Amino acid sequence: MEKTISTRRTRILDQNYVMAKLENLKPEMDELVQELKKETAYAAKRFGWDEKQARLMFNQSARKIWKELIIRDNCHPFKTSILLWVQIPLWIAMSMSFRNMASMMPHQDAAAQVLFMELSTGGFGWIPNLTEVDHSLILPVAMGITNLIITEVNVLSRHQEGSKLQNIATNVFRVISIAVIPIAATVPSCVTLYWFTSSMCGLAQNLAMMHPGLRQLCGIPQSPIQRENPYQHLWTQLQKKMTKKRKKDGKN
DSSP states (O other), X not given: OHHHHHHHHHHHHHHHHHHHHHHHHHHHHHHHHHHHHHHHHXXXXXXXXXHHHHHHHHHHHHHHHHHHHHHHTTXXXXXXXXXXXXXXXXXXXXXXXXXHHHHTOSOOSHHHHHHHHHHHHOOBTTBSOTTSOOTTOHHHHHHHXXXXXXXXXXXXXXXXXXXXHHHHHHHHHHHHHHHHHHHHTTSOHHHHHHHHHHHHHHHHHHHHTTOHHHHHHTTOOOOTTOOSSHHHHHHHHHHHHHHHHHHHHHHO
């Protein structure tokens, strides 16, 4: 588990670094696009391009410019998704490992029996046996709520209204956060505890990486998406959202 958290911590720093670099490229890209529009309009008149051909040449040139910029600053957008592609296999592997330990799989040898005994007697609080499910549902519900909070934090920290695709993705994550609760209620408590711990680490890291001082300490460059008071902004956005919802409910 410590290795998983360490890997995630490193990847989230890389992700924030690349995102900041990409944001800092946008003003430069906007200026180059404006120049490109003028050059394309001039070339269209000189060479007699129609609108379709002019748009095609503009798009090709714009893509080439953007590619050169991200190569220059070594901040390809794909790098922002590496955390996801690394985390998912690790999450699956760790979940299967805990499940196997709680079931003495795949071989019920001496080592498996020792691990099983440690889990069955090394519980805490309301879960003395980590090989059994959490009948109180505290861990499954806590994990679901934590995942919902992570989703809402991402929504509230946006700098502009989400696109249609982003809103769809947000609703999908909300549904998944709720749907995983009954699943977590049917697996051994050690698996649910790992899921909950992973979610809490993710929430803590997301909140921590909003802090300007920590971002500077980690070598993440300043960008337009960085706020001086990010936590105050989250609270303000939450209040606005709740007020808007109350007004909407009042009208209904």
